Amino acid sequence: MKPTSFEFQIDSLRSRLQKELPGLKAHLTMAPGLRKSPDILSISKKPCRTAAVLAVLYPHQDSSVGILLTKRREDLQEHAGQISFPGGRQEQGESLQQAALRETEEEIGLPPENISIIGELSPIYIDVSNFCVHPFVGFLNHPPSSFTIQEEEVQKVLELSITELTSPENKRSENRVLRGYTVDVPFFYVSQEIVWGATAMILAELLMVLEG
Numbered sequence: 169m170k171p172t173s174f175e176f177q178i179d180s181l182r183s184r185l186q187k188e189l190p191g192l193k194a195h196l197t198m199a200p201g202l203r204k205s206p207d208i209l210s211i212s213k214k215p216c217r218t219a220a221v222l223a224v225l226y227p228h229q230d231s232s233v234g235i236l237l238t239k240r241r242e243d244l245q246e247h248a249g250q251i252s253f254p255g256g257r258q259e260q261g262e263s264l265q266q267a268a269l270r271e272t273e274e275e276i277g278l279p280p281e282n283i284s285i286i287g288e289l290s291p292i293y294i295d296v297s298n299f300c301v302h303p304f305v306g307f308l309n310h311p312p313s314s315f316t317i318q319e320e321e322v323q324k325v326l327e328l329s330i331t332e333l334t335s336p337e338n339k340r341s342e343n344r345v346l347r348g349y350t351v352d353v354p355f356f357y358v359s360q361e362i363v364w365g366a367t368a369m370i371l372a373e374l375l376m377v378l379e380g
Contacts, residue, residue, distance in 0.1 A: 174227040177378070178286065178307050181225075184377050185287025185305060194373035195292060200344075200365065201351030203295070209369070211293045216300040220268035221255025223374055224283060226308040232331040233378070234311060238275060239323045239361065251326065251363040253303065253370065254278075268304045276325055277316025282308060289373050294366050303370045332358045334375055 192206050203209060228234035242249040256271040258264055269280040289303040315325050332338055333356055341354040355364035356371065363371065 174233065177233055178225065181305070181378055182286040184380060189290050190373055190376045191290035194376045195369040198354045198368040198372040200346060200353045202346055202349060208295060209292055211291045211300040214293050214300055216293060216298050218258045219256055219299045220258055220264040220302045220304060221253035222268040222272045223253055223303060223305045224272065224278065224308060225305065226311050228329040232329040234327060234329050236276065237326040237328060237363065237367065239326060241321060241323050250365065251361055252367050264302045265304055275318045275322050278312065289370060292366055292369060301366060305374065326359055326361060328358050330375065330378060333371060
């Protein structure tokens with residue numbers, strides 16, 4: 169049977185994830201002004217908390233690859249209202265991959281057995297919350313039919329397409345005041361939401377790997 173376009177793209181992505189990754193080169197393209205430094209973004213020698221996130225891909229209706237992101241609640245203590253990947257802190261006794269799958273199920277209700285992991289992206293350090301974040305990439309064989317949202321943390325799920333994220337008009341930047349400094353902040357503007365910070369940097373690497 170001839171593979172679908174989605175299957176072909178997933179197979180290609182799986183292969184590329186086994187090769188050398190762009191890492192910091194990709195991260196720096198979407199890093200805010202205060203974080204445009206390899207020393208800041210690298211997890212090397214950082215006494216950080218460990219977390220894992222998951223980029224969940226699926227067949228999208230526009231023949232592109234779909235990807236799931238979440239919007240965090242506005243009243244959270246850390247990263248309130250921001251767009252993020254499902255994921256969270258690694259618990260004792262579990263691997264990073266297990267943490268990513270567990271958190272994804274807890275936050276948006278996708279069972280781990282429905283998700284096939286195909287590789288990892290480059291880890292990144294988030295200095296604001298002192299997390300070393302390890303991103304994993306997995307896929308669903310079909311679009312998600314529903315979500316069970318963890319209302320204590322998640323406001324909503326965003327179902328985006330790679331086509332949207334790679335569209336030039338959706339990649340923007342603006343000046344913002346962060347920690348008392350006015351800096352340039354690159355971001356993706358999709359579904360009337362601003363995707364910036366670590367999520368945008370991880371997305372930048374994923375898109376670069378997808379493009380080959």
